[in-house]
Amino acid sequence: MASVSYQNVYKRWGDVVAVNDLTLEVADKEFMVFVGPSGCGKSTSLRLLAGLEEISDGQILIGDRVVNDVPPKDRDIAMVFQSYALYPHMSVFDNMAFGLKLRKMPKDEINRRVKEAADILGISQFLDRKPKALSGGQRQRVAVGRAIVRDPAVFLFDEPLSNLDAKLRVQTRAEITKLWQRLGTTFIYVTHDQVEAMTMATRIAVMKDGILQQVDTPQHLYDHPNNVFVAGFIGSPSMNFFDATLVEADGKVWVDGGTFRLEMPAVHNEIAQKHKGKEIIFGVRPEDIQTRIYAPPGIQPAYMDATIDVTELMGNEIFAYLLTGKKTFVARLDPRTQAHVGENLDLVVAMDKIHMFDPKTEARLV
């Protein structure tokens, strides 16, 4: 059981800064997910914690111990790799027992731990097999099992589900969450998949270009993204962004997107007054756009219309790709909506849910 603390951590390779001034506290027993596009430094951050890369600057603490110069074997961590990294010449049992044997643990204890982990993961019947005789999903379980038996202070996962097929991935996702609840240990999990991050994490750290963008609980991250990148990265389909201006007319403030004009609600009055007359990036999530008939009650409505370009029927909802002027955006419509390509739709935007960003810094307006 241990907390993890990154304090102004840098990782440089020559001129390339892979991790740029990362400061982050991961509490004990937390499930922290590092998420971001490839090359954002999330895996490097994890490898710095594991001791597989050297820290260029700053320090990392596990518990209250600075581990900068501690070799991986003495950091009390276990790691699950994307490729599973099973030892091909060892049986499943030996793969899982390897770390324990190195620690000179008594044989009975090794047997007990491996059996227990194998039972949890449902791989007891494969203990004598070599990794190459297992399917991808089974190998993945062995890799997790190898981590469990060690009973480490911190579990590290480096994109462990990337090599599984879609169905297995969803299933394993839930199993890892259950495992975390059962073990009650700190988990740090790296993924490029925002769905994995949203579904599993207690907190998410979003990274881009080596810089930490935002750390927050999944729901708060979704509702209050700090900047355009986070807003666009979290959520599927992505948030719609429009270049717009806040204009004052008829004693009210409006979001003017050129082809549409939406009335600012009272909840955003402070921002409206502060930024009126200025350009903004206006963001709205697909589910916050509905047709008039199916608009949910209790929202602050504003009205616009758009032409239907493409529709994707999902059964429980319709993704409508809409055109206003030359700008395409997505709405997540009620499945009963009569949406035909080429037709005009009367839309309602939930103005209390909108997001506004500074066009220069791309940061959220407050």
Next chain:
Amino acid sequence: MEQLTDPTDKHRPVGEKEVKSKGALDWLATNIFRLLISLFVPIVTFIGLYLGFIFLRDSAAPKGVTAIVAIIWGVGGVAALYLVSNWLVEKLNDEWRAKIQPFVFVGPAVAILFVYLLYPTIATFRLSLFDRNGEIFVGLQNYVDIFTNRSMFVAFRNNILLWIPFGALFTVVLGLLIAVLADRSKYERTAKALIFMPMAISMVGAAVIWNMIYDVNPNVGVLNWIYTNITGNNPQAWTASNQPWNNLFLIVVMIWLQTGFAMVLFSAAIKGIPSDITEAARVDGATEVQVFFRIMIPYISGTIITVTTTVVIFTLKIFDVVQVMTGGQFDTQVIATQFYREYFTSRNSGLATAIAIVLLITVIPVMIYNLKQFRETEAF
């Protein structure tokens, strides 16, 4: 073989079963035809080349023209022969063509291999059953002589108890060690190039170089210069005295030559180890030494076996180094130098060929193991 025939469906080779069902006569005809087509190219080539040789030898054309004509005649002629025999087979109906066509291409190679490898082996074995002039049949007497002769006994001892354990072992261990260390070094390329360089030197050249290093005169021999300067003793005849340990000074030469070869193969194998496996072991609690012995060594065990068997075969056949450095004197003889001495010095063809057969039989088990290993690692 299938690839050599037309890949379209109607030209598919006929299966083995179908051939058998046609009866013994058909089977015989097919195989005679296959044999003939296999021999066609080599025999016609031989006749053609011989006639060409006679013609060119007797012509008065300048040497340069003769050479060019010879090249065109030889290379072009063989190519033309393949084309002609293939063209002939193409004339047959589909079924026959499928049976015969592979032999147009593979047959000649097999036939030539037979003539140049298998036949000499058999002839050698036959000679080993005769007396020194190959005239009187003596049965296994030559083999009895080999195993009761002191000189041969020393040769076996050197080969099996000194050359293989010291030579092969050190070559493999040093090659592996250098490959691992170089893999972690900034100067990997330079280091590997330096170690690999002796591979480019011929065995005879290397033997001469090391003979100079071992020279008794300290002004020539580096080793004696160092030895006399450090100890103040008289210079030593390294390759002659202190038998049987003088063999080790010859073995050093082979290690020097072969380590580069082992290192290159090990280096490639080490680079093939996925980095996350060694990383996983480190996280699991392994020290660098444990990673090496418990993860890396098992991972490249196939390469280790292949390199070891290859070096062992090479060591069993060692000849040049010994012949050049000591001529097999001072109890440094090995099986191959004994063969050479019996055949070319003593002119005893019976005993010499018997030694050759013994050497062949010694190498065969290692060879078979080596081939099996190749097949398992799908080297071919």
